[in-house]
Amino acid sequence: MKVETIVQALGLEVKCCRDQLGKEVTGGYTGDLLSDVMGNSREGYIWITRQVHQNIVAVASLKEHAGIILINSSQPTDDTLEKARTEQIPIMVSDLPAFEISGKVFNLLTSKT
């Protein structure tokens, strides 16, 4: 499934890198401890988090995530967006809490594969 499909299905607001929505999503991970995300997420995952610090881009880039979904309408900071554009990591925003958006993404990923 492509990032674009998830964006459309869940009505996510795309904050940057619209041209990267063709990336393939292989799974997902939800977490706010970047040390945990670095240790346990995998390439191609879509990452759901409340953290908006610029380090999220470095982690997503290192782990080759397909994209980042920010929860509860959290807004990325300017330097986070700037880094995301450089690293070509799409950042999306949802108004749902982590539990709900994770459930919806999980359902999408498991129903189509």
Add this chain to the structure above:
Amino acid sequence: MLKAFNCDLHIHTCLSPCAQLDMHPQALVQKALDRHLDMIAVCDHNASANAQYVMAAAEDQLSIIPGMEITTLEEVHLLALFDSLPPLLKLQQIIDEHLFGQNDEKRFGVQAIVNELGEVEGINNQLLIGATDLSIDILVDTIHQYGGLAIPAHIDRESFSVLSQLGFIDGNAGFDALEISKRTGIQQGRLQYSELAQYPFLTSSDAHFIGDIGKSVTKILMQEPTFSELKMALSKQNGRRILE
């Protein structure tokens, strides 16, 4: 002449909900003197009202650095140390505007403001155990703007540390030093975090119990135990430095 001073730069008082109530200014100073400390920093969670009373209790027997342990938006514990009370009070005003909720004494503990004579001046009702909505980057800038030192606390811990919350330390982060908890210590910390060689390391007791004061100490080579000398030691100026 330069001399090695014993410094414990992260001590809580009874104002922190998780600290014991017997950590009032007078007791804290007495214990620090018993443990032969030369300089301590008072760092309560998101609060600083007891710093002035610890300074009053210490008179000129012990050097007191007024400070605070701020919880950032990312839930990183960040120490802010200052040379005097006015800049700390300015920072406290900002923290108060960005910290929400009320304390629940039964769950989190009492937050007592106690003077140098051991008299209760008041109870802080803010949710000091909570997090501010200020990002670590903004806080580091603000601390520096007020002439203070910004030091992420216990970076080796698995909770509330810059490494647990933010994964790694960016070279541009602007921290003045990094604190390693007593469990790991500076020597082990150097081995564990070789990529952070550019930063000075401190180790402190992070005392929440009176008996823990001085259990982890950083020896710092300075002329006298003052904030300005500490600042020089952290940037290795004029022979001042941390003895590892």
